Amino acid sequence: MRWRSIASGLIPIVAPTGGTVAMPAAQQAEADKPIVCPLSAPYRTDNAFARILRHEIPASIIAENARVMAIVPIDWKRPGHALVIPKAPVRNLYELSDRDMLAVMRMAKRVATAQQRALGSTGFAVQQNNAVSQHVCHFHLHVIPNTAPDPRSNPTRAEMDAIARRLKAALPPG
Structure with missing residues (x-):
């Protein structure tokens, strides 16, 4: 079996x-594959997303407010793929406050709308992993448009920045 x-x-x-x-x-x-971010693991302030949120390492930022940041991931599944990351130091869904969850979902909705406006997406998927398949131990949502897949999966910084600019320009007010 x-x-x-x-x-x-x-x-x-x-x-x-x-x-x-x-x-x-x-x-x-x-x-x-072994679980990279077990639910029992402590939160580490040196994780990649925490460092991006503190602007210590570069990111292609789509939008940012007091509670969340939306970025283009370095390993996108499709052009326009975005990550929505809460600024609170939380590892998984269990630790996310209701207030931060609302802020994350509001940003995800804005990003999905921008994907439709800027890229012609007619749909999208929202994906979230806890423990299994979670590679950065900081809660985040993937907002993946139904644009054509990109077989390279690792865009250049210039490509990521260009997509971020297009999505930012198409964001609804929020």
Whole structure:
């Protein structure tokens, strides 16, 4: 039987007919990776997002206010992919205050609207990982437009800055 790891343990992969099915190799490889940000890990003030929020390292900033920052990630899935990061030092959803969650979601909505206006996106996905697949131990949301995939996945700083400028210009008031 094939197993898939999740934050609370392992679950079998079962077909709708009741039999088991093989997990695609890429998914199994992802499932077998160690958890980078376990829920029990302490918050580290030297994580990449904390340093970006303090403007210690460069980022392609789309928008920023007193509670959150939206940036273009260095490993985008599609052009226009954005991260919305609360300024509060929290590792995961469990630690995020309701007030900060509202600020994050409001910014995510503004970014999604900008993706539609600037890039012609007709939809988007909002993704958030806790522990499994979370690579920076600071809560953040991915707002991923349905633009054409970019096979390179690692844009240049100039490309990231250009997308950030386009999205910033298309942001609704907020």
